Amino acid sequence: MSTVTNAASQGTTPGGGTRTAVTAAALVGAIASGGYIAGLFLLSGLTSAEAQRAPITIAECLLAGAAYLVLATTLGGLAGAGRLPRWALTFAATGCGLIAIQAWSYGSIIPDLARLLPSQQYADLSDQLVLAQLVFVPMGVVCLAGFSTLAVIGWRRKAMSKGAGVLLILAGLASLLGPFPPVGLLGGLALAWAARSARPADTALPAGATRAHK
Known part of the structure; x- marks a missing residue:
């Protein structure tokens, strides 16, 4: 019993810092993205240009960007202490x-x-869907494929909570909406949940022992 306990604790310790970093960054990204969405209602009295250059809006976007940059650089580290493959x-x-x-x-x-363009010209520019697609489509395709793949593999390997997998798939679908806040909110919550519920590879040992007795 003590041997299994010690092995499990040794398996979870190396990835503890990475799990904490991923969880914290994901929650910050979710909160910042949710704040942007809330601002669409709280700043509804402003024009589109005024709302976009509001200090709170800028801060939320930059905070979300920083949080997801941390996720982009740390997420792969979860492979060192769990069942999820590094490529996924x-x-x-x-x-x-x-x-x-x-x-x-x-x-x-x-x-x-x-700031530079008149309000009407800015509104006309934001309606140019062809220009927006150049930014939105790559993110939507990669997030849908990447998050869904991670969810399916995590589900099949029992590497994380099923709820986290479902939320990852929803985040991938939300990325197809275009702007980052919906996928930023759902993706942040999903990745935080996945990181906290990630099962270390060592937890497979007791199950293997049980199967051997059977």
Whole structure:
């Protein structure tokens, strides 16, 4: 009994810092993205340009971008102490990187355009769907594929909570909406849940022992 306990504790310790970093960054990304969504209602009295250049909006976008940048660089580390393969985590991390790029553009480039252009011209520019697709489509495709792949593999390997897997798939679907806040909110919650519920590879040992007795 003590041997199994010691092995489990040794297996979870190396990945403890990574799990904490992923969980914290994912929650920050979710909160910042949720704040942006809430601002659509709280700042409804402003024009689109005024709302986009509001200091709170800029701060939320930059915070979400920073959080997803951390996720893009740390998510692969979960492979060291769990059952999830590094390639699937890296695939999902690529989606996080694209979310970070879009969030940072929302907090820097777009507010600058909102300041420089007249309100009507800015509104006309934001309606140019062809231009928006150049930014939205890659993020949507990669996030849908990456998050869904991670969810399916995690489900089949029993590497994380089923609820986290379902939320990952929903996040992937939300990425197809275009702007980053929906996928930023759902993806952050899903990745935080996945990191906290990730089962270390060592937990497979007791199950193997049980099967041997049978």
